[in-house]
Amino acid sequence: MYNGPAMSELNIFEIFLSIQGESTHAGRKCVFIRLAGCNISCLYCDSPEAASGHGTPMSVRQVVDRARDMGVRLVEVTGGEPLIQPQTGALLTALLDAGFETLVETNGTMPLDRFDRRASYIMDIKTPGSGAGGSLDEANLKALSPRDEVKFVITSKADFDWAAEMVERWGPPPRPAALFSPAHGKVEPGQLAQWLLESGIDARLNLQLHKIIWGPEATGV
Numbered sequence: 738m739y740n741g742p743a744m745s746e747l748n749i750f751e752i753f754l755s756i757q758g759e760s761t762h763a764g765r766k767c768v769f770i771r772l773a774g775c776n777i778s779c780l781y782c783d784s785p786e787a788a789s790g791h792g793t794p795m796s797v798r799q800v801v802d803r804a805r806d807m808g809v810r811l812v813e814v815t816g817g818e819p820l821i822q823p824q825t826g827a828l829l830t831a832l833l834d835a836g837f838e839t840l841v842e843t844n845g846t847m848p849l850d851r852f853d854r855r856a857s858y859i860m861d862i863k864t865p866g867s868g869a870g871g872s873l874d875e876a877n878l879k880a881l882s883p884r885d886e887v888k889f890v891i892t893s894k895a896d897f898d899w900a901a902e903m904v905e906r907w908g909p910p911p912r913p914a915a916l917f918s919p920a921h922g923k924v925e926p927g928q929l930a931q932w933l934l935e936s937g938i939d940a941r942l943n944l945q946l947h948k949i950i951w952g953p954e955a956t957g958v
Contacts (some may be wrong), residue, residue, distance in 0.1 A: 757868035758947035780868035866892030916943035
């Protein structure tokens with residue numbers, strides 16, 4: 738739920754420079770713009786403080802200026818769920834117009850066709866084991882382009898089988914990249930890698946590099 742500032746402002750939890758830890762952009766320097774608030778609740782949420790909705794009011798111009806000051810052209814708008822805020826659309830367009838390569842991580846519950854499609858969307862489809870299964874707006878699957886990506890956080894073999902079946906239904910490329918991530922403390926990376934090798938599906942093992950580099954409890958990295 739969005740409980741932030743007035744519609745003319747964004748509710749910002751944090752803005753920081755780090756190494757992109759996930760997706761096909763893993764390893765690149767990236768400015769993260771983390772918006773506060775979320776409309777679902779996942780059992781493995783790794784940013785519960787942001788999801789709670791507590792943040793700082795900032796204008797679109799202030800956010801873009803802060804990102805520009807960090808001197809990196811790759812930005813990711815994330816959360817919480819960033820697309821629930823009324824001013825997020827204006828923020829994405831402002832970042833793109835300013836020349837930023839813009840990624841958006843979203844849980845797939847908000848219609849993507851309302852937002853600037855020049856951005857690349859990383860849609861985190863919630864598996865049954867997430868505690869938020871069934872939350873996806875399935876119309877978003879048709880809105881994805883080959884430059885977008887789809888992520889599944891896997892909590893069990895049942896989750897893996899569910900996600901693999903979904904990927905197999907998409908058909909041959911060109912299509913969004915499929916990313917499979919192990920839920921921390923529930924599935925070991927080696928086990929997930931083995932399931933991927935045995936399945937034959939066209940998907941990428943997606944480890945969270947920031948947790949490997951700085952540890953699973955670190956924040957703001």
